[in-house]
Amino acid sequence: MFTGIVQGIAKVVEIHTAPGLNTLVIELPEDKVHGVTIGASVAINGTCMTVTRQEGQQLYFDAMQETLRLTTLGQLKIGDLVNFERAARIGDEIGGHLLSGHVHTTARLAEIIRTENNVTLWFEVPESWMKYVFPKGFIAINGASLTIGEVEANRFNVYLIPETLRATTFGGIEQGETVNIEVDSQTQTIVDTLARMGYDRPASTV
Template identity: 80%
Template sequence: MFTGIVQGIAKVTEIIASPGLNTLVIDFPGARVEGVTIGASVAINGTCLTVTRQDGTRLYFDAMQETLRLTTLGELSPGDTVNFERAARIGDEIGGHLLSGHIHTTATLVDIARPENNVTLWFEIPAEWEKYVFPKGYIAINGASLTIGEVRENRFNVHLIPETLRATTFGSAEQGQRVNIEVDSQTQTIVDTLARLGYDRPPTARS
């Protein structure tokens, strides 16, 4: 499990393509690999991956074909930066909300607004997932637990403070890029349960 509190930014140094998988070689800040073991779980842009090898501050991860298809990991290139979080341990503070590291879908960054001292990012999510997106609800974007601001049909925004921009890759986000999305598990359970009972969320009117 993960908390959705991104622990830092790491850099992709190499991608080794093999039949059915890509091996991602990622260089981490030195202090962040202390105590890491082979088999440990690390969320890379919100996707739970397993450490298969360590070479100093570089960790190796195998991303299977299905993972590459369902997430943005297949779009990474050497030199790209990623958000990371090592798996939570018993006793860790849950500063965000509990995440599984299993990506549900991807979204596209469609607009960036930069008012003074913060940034607002607008994302467009596939229509079938908008039923889980509510104002003031939780969502994980590239592994960061964030509070949803406004929702307009299948678009929503999040407001980011300078510290979030500094500590994550959102500080260099560009319009048009895709991101990994994990919807809040409690919201998903409630919405799906109500749907089974016949209390579907009314469809959003389209213009």
């Protein structure tokens, strides 16, 4: 499990491609690799990955075809920066909301609005996933736990403060980029349960 509190920014230093499998070599900050063991779970842009090898600050992760298809990891290039979070331990503070690291879908950054002290990002999401997106609800974008602002048709926005921009890759994100989305598990459970009972909520058409 993860908390959605990004622990830092890491760099893709190598990508080894094989049929149906990419091995990503990602370099973490020196102070973030202490105690990492083979088999440990690390969220890379919100995707739960297993450490298969370690060389100093460089961790190796195998991304199979299904992961490459469902997430943005297959689009990564050498030199790209990613958000990372090591798996939560019992007793850790849950500063965001509980995440599984299982990406549900991807979204496109449709618009960036920059003001003096914050940034507003508008994302377009496949319509089938909008039933889980509510104003003031939780959502994870590239592994970061964020609060949804406004919801319109097939898109929603989030408001980012300077600290979030500094601590994550959102500080350098560009319009048109694709991000990983994990919807809030409690919201998904409630919506799906109500749907089975016949209380479907149509997607917002505001």
